[in-house]
Amino acid sequence: MTSELHPLDDALALQPAGPGQFAGRTTPSYWNMVGPFGGATAATLLQAVMQHPDRLGEPLSLTVNYAGAVAEGAFTVHATPVRTNRSTQHWTLSIVQSGTDGAPAVTTTGTAVTAARRETWSATDTPMPQAPGPDTLEPVPKGLGVAWLDRYELRAVAGGLPQRWDGGGDNSLTQFWMRDAPARPLDFCALAGLADVFFPRVWLRRAHRVPAGTVSLTVYFHAGSAQLAATGTGFLLGQARAQEFRNGFFDQTAQLWNEAGTMLASSHQIVYYKE
Amino acid sequence: MTSELHPLDDALALQPAGPGQFAGRTTPSYWNMVGPFGGATAATLLQAVMQHPDRLGEPLSLTVNYAGAVAEGAFTVHATPVRTNRSTQHWTLSIVQSGTDGAPAVTTTGTAVTAARRETWSATDTPMPQAPGPDTLEPVPKGLGVAWLDRYELRAVAGGLPQRWDGGGDNSLTQFWMRDAPARPLDFCALAGLADVFFPRVWLRRAHRVPAGTVSLTVYFHAGSAQLAATGTGFLLGQARAQEFRNGFFDQTAQLWNEAGTMLASSHQIVYYKE
Numbered sequence: 223m224t225s226e227l228h229p230l231d232d233a234l235a236l237q238p239a240g241p242g243q244f245a246g247r248t249t250p251s252y253w254n255m256v257g258p259f260g261g262a263t264a265a266t267l268l269q270a271v272m273q274h275p276d277r278l279g280e281p282l283s284l285t286v287n288y289a290g291a292v293a294e295g296a297f298t299v300h301a302t303p304v305r306t307n308r309s310t311q312h313w314t315l316s317i318v319q320s321g322t323d324g325a326p327a328v329t330t331t332g333t334a335v336t337a338a339r340r341e342t343w344s345a346t347d348t349p350m351p352q353a354p355g356p357d358t359l360e361p362v363p364k365g366l367g368v369a370w371l372d373r374y375e376l377r378a379v380a381g382g383l384p385q386r387w388d389g390g391g392d393n394s395l396t397q398f399w400m401r402d403a404p405a406r407p408l409d410f411c412a413l414a415g416l417a418d419v420f421f422p423r424v425w426l427r428r429a430h431r432v433p434a435g436t437v438s439l440t441v442y443f444h445a446g447s448a449q450l451a452a453t454g455t456g457f458l459l460g461q462a463r464a465q466e467f468r469n470g471f472f473d474q475t476a477q478l479w480n481e482a483g484t485m486l487a488s489s490h491q492i493v494y495y496k497e
Numbered sequence: 498m499t500s501e502l503h504p505l506d507d508a509l510a511l512q513p514a515g516p517g518q519f520a521g522r523t524t525p526s527y528w529n530m531v532g533p534f535g536g537a538t539a540a541t542l543l544q545a546v547m548q549h550p551d552r553l554g555e556p557l558s559l560t561v562n563y564a565g566a567v568a569e570g571a572f573t574v575h576a577t578p579v580r581t582n583r584s585t586q587h588w589t590l591s592i593v594q595s596g597t598d599g600a601p602a603v604t605t606t607g608t609a610v611t612a613a614r615r616e617t618w619s620a621t622d623t624p625m626p627q628a629p630g631p632d633t634l635e636p637v638p639k640g641l642g643v644a645w646l647d648r649y650e651l652r653a654v655a656g657g658l659p660q661r662w663d664g665g666g667d668n669s670l671t672q673f674w675m676r677d678a679p680a681r682p683l684d685f686c687a688l689a690g691l692a693d694v695f696f697p698r699v700w701l702r703r704a705h706r707v708p709a710g711t712v713s714l715t716v717y718f719h720a721g722s723a724q725l726a727a728t729g730t731g732f733l734l735g736q737a738r739a740q741e742f743r744n745g746f747f748d749q750t751a752q753l754w755n756e757a758g759t760m761l762a763s764s765h766q767i768v769y770y771k772e
Contacts, residue, residue, distance in 0.1 A: 305602070334560050
Protein backbone atom coordinates (compact mmCIF):
# COMPACT_ATOMS: atom_id res chain seq x y z
CA MET A 223 0.00 0.00 0.00
CA THR A 224 1.29 3.47 -0.80
CA SER A 225 -0.17 6.65 0.55
CA GLU A 226 0.40 9.78 -1.44
CA LEU A 227 2.01 12.66 0.43
CA HIS A 228 -0.11 15.83 0.48
CA PRO A 229 1.64 18.61 -1.48
CA LEU A 230 1.76 20.77 1.64
CA ASP A 231 3.43 18.02 3.66
CA ASP A 232 5.85 17.55 0.78
CA ALA A 233 6.65 21.28 0.76
CA LEU A 234 7.08 21.29 4.55
CA ALA A 235 9.43 18.29 4.69
CA LEU A 236 12.45 19.46 6.72
CA GLN A 237 15.47 17.42 7.77
CA PRO A 238 17.45 18.20 10.94
CA ALA A 239 20.76 19.77 9.87
CA GLY A 240 22.44 20.69 13.15
CA PRO A 241 21.29 22.56 16.24
CA GLY A 242 18.42 24.85 15.30
CA GLN A 243 18.90 24.17 11.59
CA PHE A 244 16.64 22.37 9.16
CA ALA A 245 17.26 21.52 5.51
CA GLY A 246 14.40 21.99 3.06
CA ARG A 247 13.83 22.66 -0.62
CA THR A 248 11.26 24.39 -2.75
CA THR A 249 8.61 22.31 -4.52
CA PRO A 250 6.85 23.13 -7.79
CA SER A 251 3.42 22.71 -6.17
CA TYR A 252 3.52 26.04 -4.33
CA TRP A 253 5.50 28.03 -6.89
CA ASN A 254 4.49 31.64 -7.39
CA MET A 255 6.00 33.90 -10.04
CA VAL A 256 9.60 34.31 -8.83
CA GLY A 257 9.68 32.07 -5.77
CA PRO A 258 7.43 30.04 -3.51
CA PHE A 259 4.04 31.37 -2.40
CA GLY A 260 4.60 33.54 0.69
CA GLY A 261 2.12 31.49 2.70
CA ALA A 262 4.17 28.37 2.05
CA THR A 263 7.30 30.19 3.20
CA ALA A 264 5.53 31.27 6.39
CA ALA A 265 4.38 27.69 6.94
CA THR A 266 7.93 26.44 6.41
CA LEU A 267 9.34 28.76 9.09
CA LEU A 268 6.64 27.63 11.48
CA GLN A 269 7.30 23.99 10.62
CA ALA A 270 10.88 24.39 11.86
CA VAL A 271 9.52 25.64 15.18
CA MET A 272 7.07 22.73 15.35
CA GLN A 273 9.87 20.22 14.74
CA HIS A 274 12.35 21.81 17.14
CA PRO A 275 13.00 19.46 20.09
CA ASP A 276 13.02 22.34 22.60
CA ARG A 277 9.65 23.80 21.63
CA LEU A 278 7.34 24.79 24.48
CA GLY A 279 3.62 25.11 23.82
CA GLU A 280 1.81 25.99 20.60
CA PRO A 281 2.09 28.87 18.14
CA LEU A 282 0.74 32.20 19.36
CA SER A 283 2.28 34.65 16.89
CA LEU A 284 4.40 34.49 13.75
CA THR A 285 6.00 37.36 11.85
CA VAL A 286 7.66 36.71 8.49
CA ASN A 287 9.65 39.31 6.54
CA TYR A 288 10.16 38.59 2.85
CA ALA A 289 13.63 40.02 2.35
CA GLY A 290 14.24 38.40 -1.04
CA ALA A 291 12.82 35.70 -3.27
CA VAL A 292 13.60 32.13 -2.24
CA ALA A 293 15.31 30.60 -5.29
CA GLU A 294 14.35 27.19 -6.65
CA GLY A 295 16.18 24.45 -4.76
CA ALA A 296 17.68 23.87 -1.34
CA PHE A 297 17.48 26.18 1.67
CA THR A 298 18.25 26.08 5.38
CA VAL A 299 15.77 27.20 8.00
CA HIS A 300 17.25 28.56 11.23
CA ALA A 301 14.98 28.44 14.29
CA THR A 302 16.38 29.49 17.66
CA PRO A 303 14.48 29.71 20.95
CA VAL A 304 16.23 32.81 22.32
CA ARG A 305 14.21 32.98 25.51
CA THR A 306 11.97 30.51 27.29
CA ASN A 307 9.69 31.73 30.05
CA ARG A 308 7.23 29.84 32.18
CA SER A 309 4.42 30.04 29.64
CA THR A 310 5.89 31.70 26.53
CA GLN A 311 8.88 31.01 24.31
CA HIS A 312 10.42 33.51 21.88
CA TRP A 313 11.93 32.40 18.57
CA THR A 314 14.08 34.05 15.95
CA LEU A 315 13.78 32.60 12.47
CA SER A 316 15.44 32.88 9.09
CA ILE A 317 15.83 31.15 5.76
CA VAL A 318 19.28 31.13 4.22
CA GLN A 319 20.35 30.04 0.72
CA SER A 320 23.62 30.06 -1.13
CA GLY A 321 23.65 33.22 -3.20
CA THR A 322 24.73 33.39 -6.81
CA ASP A 323 28.26 34.14 -5.57
CA GLY A 324 28.17 31.10 -3.27
CA ALA A 325 27.98 33.23 -0.12
CA PRO A 326 25.01 32.62 2.19
CA ALA A 327 22.13 35.02 1.61
CA VAL A 328 19.23 35.62 3.99
CA THR A 329 16.00 35.44 2.00
CA THR A 330 13.58 35.58 4.91
CA THR A 331 13.62 36.71 8.52
CA GLY A 332 11.05 36.23 11.22
CA THR A 333 10.10 35.82 14.82
CA ALA A 334 7.58 33.60 16.55
CA VAL A 335 6.12 33.13 19.99
CA THR A 336 4.84 29.81 21.26
CA ALA A 337 2.80 29.60 24.42
CA ALA A 338 1.15 27.25 26.87
CA ARG A 339 -2.50 28.18 26.82
CA ARG A 340 -4.79 28.06 29.84
CA GLU A 341 -8.52 28.02 30.36
CA THR A 342 -9.67 31.60 31.00
CA TRP A 343 -12.64 33.86 30.42
CA SER A 344 -12.94 34.11 26.63
CA ALA A 345 -15.09 36.12 24.20
CA THR A 346 -15.17 37.29 20.63
CA ASP A 347 -15.43 40.94 19.62
CA THR A 348 -15.53 40.22 15.87
CA PRO A 349 -18.19 37.62 15.09
CA MET A 350 -18.03 35.78 11.78
CA PRO A 351 -19.96 37.70 9.10
CA GLN A 352 -23.09 36.16 7.67
CA ALA A 353 -22.24 34.26 4.49
CA PRO A 354 -23.94 31.69 2.28
CA GLY A 355 -22.48 28.22 2.83
CA PRO A 356 -19.54 27.08 0.71
CA ASP A 357 -21.65 24.40 -0.96
CA THR A 358 -23.91 27.07 -2.47
CA LEU A 359 -21.05 28.92 -4.19
CA GLU A 360 -19.01 28.20 -7.30
CA PRO A 361 -15.32 27.43 -6.83
CA VAL A 362 -12.94 30.13 -8.00
CA PRO A 363 -11.51 28.78 -11.28
CA LYS A 364 -8.10 27.10 -11.10
CA GLY A 365 -5.25 27.47 -13.51
CA LEU A 366 -4.81 31.22 -13.29
CA GLY A 367 -1.15 30.87 -14.11
CA VAL A 368 0.48 30.29 -10.73
CA ALA A 369 0.81 26.78 -9.32
CA TRP A 370 0.16 27.61 -5.66
CA LEU A 371 -3.34 28.90 -6.35
CA ASP A 372 -4.31 25.39 -7.42
CA ARG A 373 -3.33 24.18 -3.94
CA TYR A 374 -6.37 25.97 -2.51
CA GLU A 375 -10.09 25.56 -2.96
CA LEU A 376 -11.61 29.03 -2.85
CA ARG A 377 -15.23 30.09 -3.05
CA ALA A 378 -15.87 33.82 -3.19
CA VAL A 379 -18.57 35.23 -0.93
CA ALA A 380 -17.64 38.84 -1.75
CA GLY A 381 -14.79 40.68 -3.40
CA GLY A 382 -13.53 37.99 -5.76
CA LEU A 383 -11.07 38.77 -8.50
CA PRO A 384 -12.55 41.60 -10.59
CA GLN A 385 -14.40 40.40 -13.68
CA ARG A 386 -13.19 43.42 -15.59
CA TRP A 387 -9.89 45.24 -15.05
CA ASP A 388 -11.49 48.58 -15.86
CA GLY A 389 -10.30 50.73 -12.97
CA GLY A 390 -13.80 50.67 -11.47
CA GLY A 391 -13.06 49.24 -8.01
CA ASP A 392 -14.40 51.01 -4.96
CA ASN A 393 -13.40 48.96 -1.88
CA SER A 394 -10.92 46.29 -0.80
CA LEU A 395 -13.05 43.76 1.10
CA THR A 396 -12.81 40.08 0.17
CA GLN A 397 -14.59 37.16 1.83
CA PHE A 398 -13.58 33.66 0.70
CA TRP A 399 -14.43 30.22 1.88
CA MET A 400 -11.07 28.49 1.69
CA ARG A 401 -9.26 25.24 2.38
CA ASP A 402 -6.28 23.25 1.16
CA ALA A 403 -6.69 21.33 -2.11
CA PRO A 404 -6.78 18.43 -1.87
CA ALA A 405 -8.52 18.72 1.49
CA ARG A 406 -6.13 18.21 4.43
CA PRO A 407 -6.78 18.26 8.19
CA LEU A 408 -6.01 21.74 9.47
CA ASP A 409 -2.90 22.36 11.54
CA PHE A 410 -0.89 25.46 12.49
CA CYS A 411 1.32 25.40 9.40
CA ALA A 412 -1.64 25.08 7.04
CA LEU A 413 -3.39 27.92 8.88
CA ALA A 414 -0.33 30.16 8.46
CA GLY A 415 -0.45 29.47 4.74
CA LEU A 416 -4.16 30.17 4.48
CA ALA A 417 -3.65 33.57 6.10
CA ASP A 418 -1.74 34.66 2.96
CA VAL A 419 -4.14 33.34 0.32
CA PHE A 420 -5.83 36.66 -0.50
CA PHE A 421 -4.81 38.28 -3.79
CA PRO A 422 -3.38 41.82 -3.52
CA ARG A 423 -5.95 44.25 -2.12
CA VAL A 424 -4.80 46.90 -4.58
CA TRP A 425 -6.07 44.76 -7.47
CA LEU A 426 -9.56 44.76 -5.98
CA ARG A 427 -9.62 48.39 -4.84
CA ARG A 428 -8.54 49.64 -8.27
CA ALA A 429 -9.85 46.85 -10.50
CA HIS A 430 -6.39 47.18 -11.98
CA ARG A 431 -3.49 44.75 -11.86
CA VAL A 432 -0.14 46.11 -10.77
CA PRO A 433 2.94 44.26 -9.52
CA ALA A 434 2.60 43.62 -5.77
CA GLY A 435 4.28 41.47 -3.15
CA THR A 436 4.10 40.96 0.60
CA VAL A 437 6.93 42.58 2.56
CA SER A 438 5.98 41.49 6.09
CA LEU A 439 3.25 39.17 7.38
CA THR A 440 2.06 38.57 10.94
CA VAL A 441 -0.33 35.83 12.06
CA TYR A 442 -1.87 35.63 15.55
CA PHE A 443 -3.20 32.18 16.40
CA HIS A 444 -6.32 32.19 18.57
CA ALA A 445 -6.96 28.43 18.48
CA GLY A 446 -5.17 25.51 20.03
CA SER A 447 -4.42 22.23 18.30
CA ALA A 448 -7.65 20.68 19.60
CA GLN A 449 -9.74 23.36 17.89
CA LEU A 450 -7.75 22.95 14.69
CA ALA A 451 -8.28 19.21 14.83
CA ALA A 452 -12.00 19.75 15.35
CA THR A 453 -12.03 21.96 12.25
CA GLY A 454 -10.61 19.05 10.30
CA THR A 455 -10.92 19.42 6.54
CA GLY A 456 -13.76 21.91 6.72
CA PHE A 457 -13.73 25.29 5.02
CA LEU A 458 -12.57 28.47 6.71
CA LEU A 459 -14.21 31.82 6.10
CA GLY A 460 -11.41 34.26 5.38
CA GLN A 461 -11.97 38.00 5.31
CA ALA A 462 -9.39 40.57 4.23
CA ARG A 463 -9.35 44.29 3.65
CA ALA A 464 -6.81 47.05 3.24
CA GLN A 465 -6.86 50.08 5.49
CA GLU A 466 -4.45 52.39 3.68
CA PHE A 467 -2.73 52.50 0.28
CA ARG A 468 0.10 55.03 0.28
CA ASN A 469 3.25 55.66 -1.70
CA GLY A 470 3.93 52.13 -2.81
CA PHE A 471 2.71 50.11 0.19
CA PHE A 472 -0.66 49.03 1.53
CA ASP A 473 -1.63 47.10 4.63
CA GLN A 474 -4.04 44.18 4.87
CA THR A 475 -5.96 43.08 7.94
CA ALA A 476 -7.55 39.61 7.86
CA GLN A 477 -9.58 37.20 9.98
CA LEU A 478 -10.13 33.46 9.56
CA TRP A 479 -13.06 31.59 11.14
CA ASN A 480 -14.00 27.94 10.88
CA GLU A 481 -17.48 26.94 9.72
CA ALA A 482 -18.63 26.75 13.34
CA GLY A 483 -17.88 30.50 13.62
CA THR A 484 -14.76 30.27 15.82
CA MET A 485 -12.00 32.74 14.95
CA LEU A 486 -8.89 30.64 14.44
CA ALA A 487 -6.46 33.37 13.43
CA SER A 488 -6.15 37.06 12.70
CA SER A 489 -3.46 38.31 10.37
CA HIS A 490 -1.87 41.46 9.02
CA GLN A 491 0.54 42.27 6.28
CA ILE A 492 2.23 45.20 4.57
CA VAL A 493 2.51 44.86 0.83
CA TYR A 494 4.59 46.54 -1.85
CA TYR A 495 2.82 47.74 -5.00
CA LYS A 496 3.99 49.53 -8.08
CA GLU A 497 2.52 52.63 -9.76
CA MET B 498 21.09 79.11 27.84
CA THR B 499 20.00 75.61 28.66
CA SER B 500 17.30 73.73 26.83
CA GLU B 501 15.57 70.94 28.65
CA LEU B 502 15.65 67.56 26.96
CA HIS B 503 12.19 66.10 26.28
CA PRO B 504 11.67 62.93 28.38
CA LEU B 505 11.24 60.87 25.20
CA ASP B 506 14.52 62.14 23.76
CA ASP B 507 16.15 61.38 27.10
CA ALA B 508 14.73 57.82 27.04
CA LEU B 509 15.87 57.36 23.43
CA ALA B 510 19.44 58.55 23.96
CA LEU B 511 21.67 55.80 22.55
CA GLN B 512 25.46 55.78 22.27
CA PRO B 513 27.29 53.85 19.54
CA ALA B 514 28.88 50.79 21.17
CA GLY B 515 30.41 48.89 18.26
CA PRO B 516 29.10 47.77 14.87
CA GLY B 517 25.32 47.49 15.08
CA GLN B 518 25.31 48.02 18.85
CA PHE B 519 23.98 50.93 20.85
CA ALA B 520 24.19 51.53 24.59
CA GLY B 521 21.10 52.84 26.36
CA ARG B 522 19.51 52.83 29.77
CA THR B 523 16.03 52.94 31.22
CA THR B 524 14.66 56.22 32.54
CA PRO B 525 12.12 56.70 35.33
CA SER B 526 9.91 58.83 33.07
CA TYR B 527 8.55 55.88 31.07
CA TRP B 528 8.53 53.30 33.87
CA ASN B 529 5.62 50.88 33.91
CA MET B 530 5.05 48.34 36.66
CA VAL B 531 7.99 45.94 36.20
CA GLY B 532 9.91 47.57 33.36
CA PRO B 533 9.68 50.37 30.84
CA PHE B 534 6.42 51.04 28.96
CA GLY B 535 6.34 48.74 25.92
CA GLY B 536 5.87 51.68 23.57
CA ALA B 537 9.11 53.20 24.83
CA THR B 538 10.89 49.89 24.25
CA ALA B 539 9.52 49.76 20.69
CA ALA B 540 10.66 53.35 20.14
CA THR B 541 14.11 52.47 21.47
CA LEU B 542 14.52 49.59 18.99
CA LEU B 543 13.46 51.88 16.17
CA GLN B 544 15.82 54.60 17.40
CA ALA B 545 18.75 52.21 16.90
CA VAL B 546 17.64 51.71 13.29
CA MET B 547 17.29 55.47 12.79
CA GLN B 548 20.82 56.07 14.14
CA HIS B 549 22.45 53.23 12.21
CA PRO B 550 24.87 54.66 9.62
CA ASP B 551 23.84 52.09 6.99
CA ARG B 552 20.10 52.78 7.13
CA LEU B 553 18.27 53.04 3.82
CA GLY B 554 14.94 54.84 3.67
CA GLU B 555 12.35 55.33 6.38
CA PRO B 556 10.46 52.92 8.67
CA LEU B 557 7.80 50.80 6.98
CA SER B 558 7.19 48.07 9.56
CA LEU B 559 8.36 47.24 13.06
CA THR B 560 7.67 44.09 15.08
CA VAL B 561 8.69 43.92 18.74
CA ASN B 562 8.46 40.80 20.89
CA TYR B 563 8.50 41.36 24.64
CA ALA B 564 10.43 38.29 25.77
CA GLY B 565 11.09 39.50 29.29
CA ALA B 566 10.96 42.69 31.34
CA VAL B 567 13.79 45.16 30.73
CA ALA B 568 15.37 45.69 34.15
CA GLU B 569 16.19 49.13 35.50
CA GLY B 570 19.55 50.29 34.22
CA ALA B 571 21.80 49.76 31.21
CA PHE B 572 21.00 47.76 28.09
CA THR B 573 22.45 47.19 24.64
CA VAL B 574 20.37 47.45 21.48
CA HIS B 575 21.49 45.29 18.57
CA ALA B 576 20.35 46.44 15.11
CA THR B 577 21.60 44.60 12.06
CA PRO B 578 20.63 45.25 8.43
CA VAL B 579 20.63 41.63 7.28
CA ARG B 580 19.54 42.39 3.73
CA THR B 581 19.48 45.57 1.67
CA ASN B 582 17.51 45.63 -1.57
CA ARG B 583 17.01 48.43 -4.04
CA SER B 584 14.09 49.95 -2.16
CA THR B 585 13.72 47.95 1.08
CA GLN B 586 16.08 47.03 3.90
CA HIS B 587 15.46 44.25 6.44
CA TRP B 588 16.61 44.56 10.05
CA THR B 589 16.89 42.17 12.96
CA LEU B 590 16.73 43.76 16.39
CA SER B 591 17.21 42.82 20.01
CA ILE B 592 17.79 44.26 23.45
CA VAL B 593 20.28 42.48 25.66
CA GLN B 594 21.01 43.02 29.36
CA SER B 595 23.28 41.32 31.85
CA GLY B 596 21.10 38.82 33.67
CA THR B 597 21.16 38.30 37.41
CA ASP B 598 23.87 35.66 36.88
CA GLY B 599 25.93 38.11 34.81
CA ALA B 600 25.28 36.24 31.56
CA PRO B 601 23.69 38.23 28.73
CA ALA B 602 19.90 37.83 28.55
CA VAL B 603 17.73 38.78 25.60
CA THR B 604 14.80 40.82 26.89
CA THR B 605 13.36 41.86 23.54
CA THR B 606 13.52 40.66 19.94
CA GLY B 607 12.26 42.31 16.81
CA THR B 608 12.46 42.95 13.12
CA ALA B 609 11.99 46.08 11.05
CA VAL B 610 11.78 47.03 7.40
CA THR B 611 12.84 50.43 6.13
CA ALA B 612 11.95 51.53 2.63
CA ALA B 613 12.41 54.24 0.07
CA ARG B 614 8.93 55.47 -0.72
CA ARG B 615 7.77 56.64 -4.13
CA GLU B 616 4.89 58.69 -5.42
CA THR B 617 2.11 56.30 -6.50
CA TRP B 618 -1.64 56.08 -6.70
CA SER B 619 -2.82 56.28 -3.07
CA ALA B 620 -6.16 55.93 -1.27
CA THR B 621 -7.61 55.23 2.13
CA ASP B 622 -10.05 52.39 2.84
CA THR B 623 -10.50 53.28 6.51
CA PRO B 624 -11.39 56.96 6.88
CA MET B 625 -10.94 58.61 10.26
CA PRO B 626 -14.09 58.24 12.36
CA GLN B 627 -16.08 61.34 13.20
CA ALA B 628 -15.03 62.65 16.59
CA PRO B 629 -15.44 65.87 18.55
CA GLY B 630 -12.21 67.91 18.55
CA PRO B 631 -9.67 67.39 21.32
CA ASP B 632 -10.25 70.90 22.66
CA THR B 633 -13.86 70.00 23.49
CA LEU B 634 -12.92 67.00 25.66
CA GLU B 635 -11.51 66.70 29.16
CA PRO B 636 -8.00 65.26 29.53
CA VAL B 637 -7.81 61.77 30.99
CA PRO B 638 -6.59 62.32 34.58
CA LYS B 639 -2.88 61.85 35.21
CA GLY B 640 -1.25 60.13 38.15
CA LEU B 641 -2.92 56.75 37.75
CA GLY B 642 0.07 55.07 39.36
CA VAL B 643 2.40 54.43 36.43
CA ALA B 644 4.89 57.08 35.34
CA TRP B 645 4.67 56.51 31.57
CA LEU B 646 0.98 57.41 31.43
CA ASP B 647 1.90 60.95 32.51
CA ARG B 648 4.08 61.19 29.39
CA TYR B 649 0.94 61.27 27.24
CA GLU B 650 -1.94 63.70 26.95
CA LEU B 651 -5.06 61.63 26.30
CA ARG B 652 -8.62 62.74 25.67
CA ALA B 653 -11.21 59.99 25.45
CA VAL B 654 -13.70 60.16 22.59
CA ALA B 655 -15.10 56.69 23.37
CA GLY B 656 -14.12 53.70 25.43
CA GLY B 657 -12.13 55.40 28.17
CA LEU B 658 -11.14 53.57 31.33
CA PRO B 659 -14.32 52.17 32.87
CA GLN B 660 -15.81 54.40 35.56
CA ARG B 661 -16.89 51.33 37.49
CA TRP B 662 -15.11 47.96 37.54
CA ASP B 663 -18.37 46.11 37.81
CA GLY B 664 -18.03 43.46 35.11
CA GLY B 665 -20.50 45.36 32.90
CA GLY B 666 -18.38 45.91 29.78
CA ASP B 667 -19.80 44.95 26.40
CA ASN B 668 -17.24 45.94 23.75
CA SER B 669 -13.54 46.74 23.36
CA LEU B 670 -13.48 49.89 21.22
CA THR B 671 -11.45 52.89 22.40
CA GLN B 672 -10.95 56.19 20.58
CA PHE B 673 -8.45 58.61 22.13
CA TRP B 674 -7.01 61.89 21.02
CA MET B 675 -3.38 61.51 22.04
CA ARG B 676 0.02 63.17 21.92
CA ASP B 677 3.26 63.26 23.85
CA ALA B 678 3.29 65.28 27.09
CA PRO B 679 4.87 67.74 27.01
CA ALA B 680 4.01 68.24 23.34
CA ARG B 681 6.85 67.17 21.02
CA PRO B 682 7.05 67.26 17.20
CA LEU B 683 6.04 63.85 15.89
CA ASP B 684 8.66 61.48 14.48
CA PHE B 685 8.77 57.74 13.77
CA CYS B 686 9.94 56.77 17.26
CA ALA B 687 7.24 58.81 18.95
CA LEU B 688 4.65 57.30 16.62
CA ALA B 689 5.79 53.77 17.53
CA GLY B 690 5.31 54.64 21.18
CA LEU B 691 1.87 56.12 20.61
CA ALA B 692 0.75 52.89 18.94
CA ASP B 693 1.05 51.15 22.32
CA VAL B 694 -0.71 53.72 24.49
CA PHE B 695 -4.07 51.94 24.73
CA PHE B 696 -4.82 50.23 28.05
CA PRO B 697 -5.55 46.48 27.84
CA ARG B 698 -8.68 45.79 25.81
CA VAL B 699 -9.72 43.09 28.27
CA TRP B 700 -10.17 45.76 30.96
CA LEU B 701 -12.67 47.59 28.79
CA ARG B 702 -14.48 44.53 27.45
CA ARG B 703 -15.00 43.11 30.94
CA ALA B 704 -14.99 46.30 33.03
CA HIS B 705 -12.68 44.22 35.16
CA ARG B 706 -8.96 44.64 35.79
CA VAL B 707 -6.79 41.60 35.34
CA PRO B 708 -3.02 41.37 34.89
CA ALA B 709 -2.17 41.84 31.19
CA GLY B 710 0.92 42.54 29.10
CA THR B 711 1.83 42.85 25.44
CA VAL B 712 3.64 39.80 24.01
CA SER B 713 4.19 41.02 20.43
CA LEU B 714 3.54 44.37 18.75
CA THR B 715 3.63 45.31 15.07
CA VAL B 716 3.44 48.82 13.65
CA TYR B 717 3.01 49.62 9.95
CA PHE B 718 4.00 53.17 9.05
CA HIS B 719 1.93 54.74 6.30
CA ALA B 720 3.45 58.22 6.48
CA GLY B 721 6.83 59.58 5.54
CA SER B 722 8.88 62.01 7.58
CA ALA B 723 7.39 65.01 5.74
CA GLN B 724 3.87 64.02 6.80
CA LEU B 725 5.04 63.46 10.37
CA ALA B 726 6.71 66.86 10.37
CA ALA B 727 3.50 68.42 9.04
CA THR B 728 1.60 66.79 11.92
CA GLY B 729 3.96 68.55 14.29
CA THR B 730 2.73 68.68 17.88
CA GLY B 731 -0.90 68.14 16.94
CA PHE B 732 -3.09 65.42 18.41
CA LEU B 733 -3.54 62.01 16.79
CA LEU B 734 -6.84 60.17 16.84
CA GLY B 735 -6.05 56.64 17.98
CA GLN B 736 -8.57 53.84 17.69
CA ALA B 737 -8.13 50.35 19.13
CA ARG B 738 -10.27 47.26 19.47
CA ALA B 739 -9.80 43.59 20.22
CA GLN B 740 -11.03 40.95 17.82
CA GLU B 741 -10.74 37.82 19.95
CA PHE B 742 -10.11 37.00 23.62
CA ARG B 743 -9.21 33.34 24.04
CA ASN B 744 -7.41 31.21 26.60
CA GLY B 745 -5.14 33.83 28.04
CA PHE B 746 -4.41 36.00 24.99
CA PHE B 747 -6.27 38.66 23.03
CA ASP B 748 -5.35 40.62 19.93
CA GLN B 749 -5.65 44.36 19.38
CA THR B 750 -5.95 46.14 16.06
CA ALA B 751 -5.37 49.90 16.02
CA GLN B 752 -5.24 52.88 13.68
CA LEU B 753 -3.72 56.33 14.21
CA TRP B 754 -4.73 59.40 12.18
CA ASN B 755 -3.55 62.99 12.47
CA GLU B 756 -6.04 65.80 12.94
CA ALA B 757 -6.13 66.36 9.18
CA GLY B 758 -7.51 62.81 8.83
CA THR B 759 -4.42 61.15 7.34
CA MET B 760 -3.72 57.62 8.61
CA LEU B 761 -0.15 57.70 9.89
CA ALA B 762 0.10 54.15 11.20
CA SER B 763 -1.83 50.94 11.75
CA SER B 764 -0.82 48.58 14.50
CA HIS B 765 -1.54 45.16 15.95
CA GLN B 766 -0.60 43.34 19.08
CA ILE B 767 -1.20 40.09 20.91
CA VAL B 768 -1.54 40.46 24.64
CA TYR B 769 -1.35 38.08 27.58
CA TYR B 770 -4.09 38.25 30.20
CA LYS B 771 -4.77 36.30 33.36
CA GLU B 772 -8.03 34.65 34.49
